[in-house]
Amino acid sequence: MMTPVNPSTPVLEVTGLAKIFGGLRAVSDFNMTIQKGELVGLIGPNGAGKTTAFNMITGLYFPTHGEIKFEGTSVVGLQPHEITRMGIGRTFQNIRLFSNLSVLDNVRIAYHFHSGYSLTDGILRNANYSKNERELTEKTQDFLSIFHLNKFEGEIAKNLPYGQQRRLEIARALACNPHLLLLDEPAAGMNPKEITELMDLIHFIREKFDLTILLIEHQMRLVMDICEKITVLDFGEVIARGTPVEIQNNPKVVEAYLGKGAANVA
Amino acid sequence: MQNTLVEQNSPPVDLKPRMSLAWVGKAFLIALSLLIVYLLGTNLAKNPSLFANIILSGLQMGFVYAMIALGYTMVYGIVKLINFAHGDVFMVGAFVSYYLVYRFNFQNWPALFFPDMPPMVVVVIGTISVIIIAMIVCVLLATTIERVAYKPLRNAPRIAALITAIGVSFFLEFFGALNFVFSPRFIPYTRPFEVVAWYIDGSGIHSIVAGTQPPANAITFSNIFLIIMIVSILVQIFLQFLVKQTKMGIAMRAVSYDKPTARLMGINVDQVISFTFAIGAAFAGLGGVLYAIAYSSINTQMGILPGLKAFVAAVLGGIGSIPGAFVGALIMGQAEALTMGFISTPMRDAVAFAILIIVLLVRPTGIFGEPENEKA
Amino acid sequence: MELGFLIGSVVKIGAILAYLYGLLWVLGHKKLWVKIVGVVAAFAIVQLAFTITIGDSTILNEFDSGLVFQAASMTMIALGLNLIYGFNGQFSLGQWGFYGIGAYTAADITFRWINGDSRGLLVVGIGSILGAVMILGIQKWLSRLRGVPVLSAFTFYLFGSVLVGAVAVVIGNALNPAISPLLGSAYEPGPLSQGIWLQIVYFLAIIFAGVFAGEVSFLFGLPVLSLGSDYFGIATLGFTIIVNTLMLNSDTILPFPEMKGGRGMIGIPKLTTWFWAFFFMLMVIIIMRNVIHSSTGRTILAVREDETAAKAMGIDLASTKLLTFVIGSFFAGIGGGVYAHYIGFLSPGTFDFLAGFNPLIIVVFGGLGSMTGTIAASFGWIFFLEGLLRVLLGQMGPDAPTWRFVLYPIVLLLLMLIRPQGLLGTVEWGFLKAPFVRPRENQHTASDVVEG
Known part of the structure; x- marks a missing residue:
């Protein structure tokens, strides 16, 4: 169903996106265009609607208004799993691993839709099953070793240290083979050393998997260091966009974070 | 601040699914409801007085269900638990009154102390005291269950609590079915007062003399019907008042919205939950006594199906909503009576659950429920 | 003694x-x-x-093999329920209803067969095969469309099923005169209603009963599986009650006079043998093991663990749940068929929804998500509680058997309080374990950018 992507087509094009819960406007008139290979940050105070925007892009929420185009195709109204299969991977703000399953299985689940064999093959345990299951497992093991998780592969996911759980979640999202990766507060709860490691990891996967990345983050150090472009949301609306330097000097942004009056001081 | 201005800016994009087939489901539902309306209409035209009698018996059932459904809806609203044992509390209420009336002749106690009292007053006071004792026993039982079985599981997965509730329900049924407790038999219930029935025909209201049949075209009703109706409506008004006007009611609503915050506001959450169980159990006990008086046969498993149907009624009305439970219960009573009258008696249970499934499909929040805000 | x-x-x-x-x-x-x-x-x-x-x-002795047959059918039902509840996380109380559907369907096929009527096999067989084709066809068609509401999809499947049923009845009636002369009657069995042919019909009857139960569960599960877990529980409980009501009225509301409604269906040929009981049980165990340890099986587990994350991993939640529900009900249907041909008599009382909590107790007891635990618990349950306690308590007085039912809930309550994941948790032994994965050391330590 996918046509070859024209290089000039933006990876993600969001126009006029809005979501209203009851009477509450969580997101209104959100516009954003991301070109291939960009690393874009989405910041804003708590409750600004960042995660809601993510949930609409990945299909968990149905937008009240607006259009979302991924590589030129509209994804509004598609089921979340269909959107994932088109090539949008994501992680969650509060880590959502399959906590009682092993690290290996966590990643093998993400490989499911290109497992290469059907349920019937699985029930019959035929040659097709054995071959593909072995390949799948080896692929997963290779993949885990890229992330230095191979020594944990038999471990139950919830027993991993916190930093490794974040890493596993990113690995799992990448196993879905996305073109666009959405990271929802990847640095939440990390100490400065772990944040440095995370920044290295993000640079590394971006090169290695040829990714376009959109990330939500509160850790300004991380955002300012690695993002090329930043969009700022406040009360569901875009209040600024630009390079890290522009954003740092934008009075509206300072106001949104620190309140009125602070802008004059800054 | 500029939130309201946004609407004009955003381009009008059509978000309708591209190949909408929603009409197919709607057409199916409309056809189904037309069929039901047609069936009811032809039966009404055929024999209006039979139809009216069926409606009245449905009302009687509905008012009893309403008293049980209130407990379900309040408990679910607060702890999100389907309290399976609620139907068995109802059963215990009926049995307590049975023992009081049959073994101890308790409804005559005022006559022992005040021999001059008119018999009418003796019966009224006696029956009320029987009901109050049954309610107290039910309250004690329900709070014990809550302490022993549910409280330790408050932070466990919801399904663990549901299985526990099923276990408690089984325990009450089968413990009650032991021979030295209630015995597993169907027991004919001795009423604390006599049944008086009336009929209405073209010439007015007449009382039915025992042993005679009312005329064919008459609409009959009894004093039990009137009592159940009045009591059920009073209970409904009382609960509305409780929840809307009193401090406890405000605490209950707060706990149902957000338990941690309610705790921070200084509300004793455990006490509120116990109180909710107690209120629900009191009215289940009341319903049990009235049910037993109306249908005059009791059994340790009598609470299961009325309990489940009351739960369906609570879901139908919108779980967590007190007027919803009341309206839902009345609809359930009608559905059941009409099925018994015009389709077949055994199908009444099937219809009750068919209603549940349809409601959950079409409007999962029920008639009075507010659509839930999704939040991941 | x-x-x-x-x-x-x-x-x-x-x-x-x-x-x-x-x-x-x-x-x-x-x-x-x-x-x-x-x-x-x-x-x-x-x-x-x-x-x-x-x-x-x-x-x-005979008593023991009776218990083994009962335990075998209970194992199949409980495994199905464990798949739905333990592995997929959907709290279902409908398993007993599918068990009943399987029992009555299989019994009706063989009962009619030995009484010179081939329509049972023909109609159910053709109906279940065409039904499967219809379901798969409509599913494929609907999957190409965007945003079809559940209710509309359900309407399509419902009308499809009615159509398929009508076609099956017409074909069955047309073919019956050609086959029935070969069947003879109950007193004078014809060539096709004895020996190896009867065994084949028995096998087909049980498989078709399972498939039919699976198709009913598809129709029922499609609309209700989207509900939250405890609503789903109540809806499935309602399903069990509806099925039981239909059984009680199978000769009045449903057109099956041979099922005799509440009086119970008698004269079902007792064809379940040690071989067949073990054959079907092993079949179910092996299918279940292979499903769980396949890629699809891992998605089933993923749905239990975290639905939102599962969606984000590209897993189609609705169809995974539906698939699990259908497989579980298929197992229950097969268990029902085996049971019906062991006991030879079916009464709606057996399929009362209260008895329907038994498989749930077994599954919870054995361990949610443990096949080993479920199998052991099913056998233990039947032997201890149905066999042993009934005999022992029976000697202790008339009230004593009832005490069993007082003991179950107490055990269940204690279990929920002390060990809610069941005795064995998710442990599997030997054959039922996931295929061993050899750890791979070496390679790809290349990038010094990422540190462990």
């Missing part, structure tokens, strides 16, 4: 479980000759146990 009986029973159940486990081990063995020798030896052991006498009776 009672002590001896007690010890004997404990030894017997242990021996039977060890036997079952040995059989599974043999079937899972890599070498073909081990499989063949093992299976032959297994059947020889059973034959010997029925012939060798110790004291005044054979090692195994």
Whole structure:
């Protein structure tokens, strides 16, 4: 169903996106265009609607208004799993691993839709099953070793240290083979050393998997260091966009974070 | 601040699914409801007085269900638990009154102390005291269950609590079915007062003399019907008042919205939950006594199906909503009576659950429920 | 005497479980000759146990095999429920209803067959095959469209099923005159209603009963699986009650006079043997194991663990749940067929929704997400509670059997309070374990950018 992507087509094009819960406007008139290979940050105070925007892009929420185009195709109204299969991977703000399953299985689940064999093959345990299951497992093991998780592969996911759980979640999202990766507060709860490691990891996967990345983050150090472009949301609306330097000097942004009056001081 | 201005800016994009087939489901539902309306209409035209009698018996059932459904809806609203044992509390209420009336002749106690009292007053006071004792026993039982079985599981997965509730329900049924407790038999219930029935025909209201049949075209009703109706409506008004006007009611609503915050506001959450169980159990006990008086046969498993149907009624009305439970219960009573009258008696249970499934499909929040805000 | 009986029973159940486990081990063995020798030896052991006498009776007697058949069908039902609830996280109380559907369907096929009526097999067989084709076809068509509401999809499937049913009845009625002369009657069996042919019909009857139960569960599950877990529980409980009501009125509301409504269906040929019981049970166990340890099986587990994350991993939540529900009900249907042909008599009382909590208790007891636990718990349940306690308590007084039902909930409550994940948790033994994955050290430590 996918046509070859024209290089000039933006990876993600969001126009006029809005979501209203009851009477509450969580997101209104959100516009954003991301070109291939960009690393874009989405910041804003708590409750600004960042995660809601993510949930609409990945299909968990149905937008009240607006259009979302991924590589030129509209994804509004598609089921979340269909959107994932088109090539949008994501992680969650509060880590959502399959906590009682092993690290290996966590990643093998993400490989499911290109497992290469059907349920019937699985029930019959035929040659097709054995071959593909072995390949799948080896692929997963290779993949885990890229992330230095191979020594944990038999471990139950919830027993991993916190930093490794974040890493596993990113690995799992990448196993879905996305073109666009959405990271929802990847640095939440990390100490400065772990944040440095995370920044290295993000640079590394971006090169290695040829990714376009959109990330939500509160850790300004991380955002300012690695993002090329930043969009700022406040009360569901875009209040600024630009390079890290522009954003740092934008009075509206300072106001949104620190309140009125602070802008004059800054 | 500029939130309201946004609407004009955003381009009008059509978000309708591209190949909408929603009409197919709607057409199916409309056809189904037309069929039901047609069936009811032809039966009404055929024999209006039979139809009216069926409606009245449905009302009687509905008012009893309403008293049980209130407990379900309040408990679910607060702890999100389907309290399976609620139907068995109802059963215990009926049995307590049975023992009081049959073994101890308790409804005559005022006559022992005040021999001059008119018999009418003796019966009224006696029956009320029987009901109050049954309610107290039910309250004690329900709070014990809550302490022993549910409280330790408050932070466990919801399904663990549901299985526990099923276990408690089984325990009450089968413990009650032991021979030295209630015995597993169907027991004919001795009423604390006599049944008086009336009929209405073209010439007015007449009382039915025992042993005679009312005329064919008459609409009959009894004093039990009137009592159940009045009591059920009073209970409904009382609960509305409780929840809307009193401090406890405000605490209950707060706990149902957000338990941690309610705790921070200084509300004793455990006490509120116990109180909710107690209120629900009191009215289940009341319903049990009235049910037993109306249908005059009791059994340790009598609470299961009325309990489940009351739960369906609570879901139908919108779980967590007190007027919803009341309206839902009345609809359930009608559905059941009409099925018994015009389709077949055994199908009444099937219809009750068919209603549940349809409601959950079409409007999962029920008639009075507010659509839930999704939040991941 | 009672002590001896007690010890004997404990030894017997242990021996039977060890036997079952040995059989599974043999079937899972890599070498073909081990499989063949093992299976032959297994059947020889059973034959010997029925012939060798110790004291005044054979090692195994009719009472024991009755319990084994019951335990086998309970294992299938409980495994199905564990798949739905333990592995997929959907709290279902409908398993007993599908069990009943399977039992009545299979019984009706063979009952009609031995009474000179082939329509049971023809209609159910054609109907379930066409039904499967219809479901798969409509599913494929609907998957191309965007945003079809559940209710509309349900309407399509419902009308499809009605159509398929009508076609099956027409074809069955048309073919029946050609086959029925070969069947004879109950008193004078024709060539097709005895011997190997009857065994084939028995096999088909049970498979079709399972498929039919699976298709009913598809139709029922499609609309209700999207509900939250406890609403789903109540809706499935309602399903069990509806099925039971229909059984009670099978001769008045439904057009099946031979089922005799509330009086119970009698005269079902008792065709379940030790071979068939184990055959179907092993089939169910092996299918279940292979499903769980396939890629699809891992998505089933993922849905239990975290629905939102599962969606984000590209898993189609609705169809995974539906698939699990259908497979689980298929197992229940097969279990029902085996049970019906062991007991020879079906009464709606057996399929009362109260008894429907038994598989739930077994699954919870054995461990949510443990096949080993479910199998052991099913056998233990039947042997201890149905066999042993009924005999022992029966000697203690008229009230005593009722005490069993007082004990179950207490055990269940204690279990929920102390060990809510069940006795075995998610532990699996031997044959039922996931295929071993050899850890790979070495390679790809290249990038020094990422540190462990």
